[in-house]
Amino acid sequence: MKPYFLSLLTVWLLALNYAHGSIRRDLRNIQVAQMDGEYKIDYNAKEIVFIDRESSFEDVLRCQKDSGKLLTYTEDKEFIACCARDQNLLGSADTAFDCCYPDQHLTGSHNTGYRCCLKGQIYDGTCHDPKPNCIEGKILVNGKCVCPSNMVETHDGHCRPLYSPVKCEPDVYEGRCYILRMDNGLLLGQDKNGFYSTSADSYAHSFGKFRFCKTMVCDGKSAINPDEEIYVLDMHGQYKNGENGAYWIDKGVRGDPLGTTSSSNNAGSFSITKWELGKHCMSGFKQGLVSKASLLGFVSPNSQACLPMALIEVPCDIHDPMNNCRWTKNPDRGADKLYAPFVSQFGN
Structure with missing residues (x-):
């Protein structure tokens, strides 16, 4: 200046x-x-x-x-x-x-x-938060990108027609209940700390009875394809006191063992496929599922990691008189599998 x-x-x-x-x-x-x-x-x-x-x-x-x-x-x-x-x-x-x-x-x-x-x-x-830019055929619903009602999301985030063009039928159905026998011959259930593991049934370990659901309402009865996202409802809970019965298997936190949750936001998402003859393999929908020291946990991002198991269909309600029709004295002449309706306690 x-x-x-x-x-x-x-x-x-x-x-x-x-x-x-x-x-x-x-x-x-x-x-x-x-x-x-x-x-x-x-x-x-x-x-x-x-x-x-x-x-x-x-x-x-x-x-x-x-x-x-x-x-x-x-x-x-x-x-x-x-x-x-x-x-x-x-x-x-x-x-x-x-x-x-x-x-x-x-x-x-x-x-x-x-x-x-x-x-x-x-x-x-x-x-404000920006509106998502929906791709892969998804539409914006309530601020989230989702597949249209006539399509479902695959594990890689794409949308495909609700009914699979593949002619071979799956043999796992939503709304039905199963016990899961792992490769070591033991049943999957909760331990005394509320985590899912495989162990001999005891006072400290209760085997689970699991219902596979495509939605949180869990009122469907369609077949489950390997590329569909499912949620798993445990109908049993802990053996000692029945706590956490009919709660979702959660999604774990940072690789922690899987436990239970009543919140749909914290429910883990899974997928299941046919495996070797008579067996299935279950994984996370977008993460791998592994067993570490007999405890279940998700690993990321390898969604191909799955746990082999045998699915055994059992009644969802053990007090339903229709259970008499599940099979006869002649095992070769068993009745068709029955669908047991279930009213969700969580809603959407």
């Missing part, structure tokens, strides 16, 4: 407009100073001194002392503003500038303006 023989007030006003750290009033949201030329930072005084070798004056830039704010740079060090101690200066000359908290970003447009919103949100007058 070249010297002027003007009043101190006039010099100060001119400094705001023409100093190397000139105040930009043409930008949006907050005032910023654009850093230019030679300057030094006085950390003790919390101010910036701009130096003009051709002038006897120095321009000093600092925040108002009683504002509680500090000089804060943009990431590229080109602009500076007065922000609260735990805020960052975000933006650009092409958009806007604002002081945002660490969990926020500056978002918006020239039409709507720019605001600090939580990371991941957008701004169009208000901050």
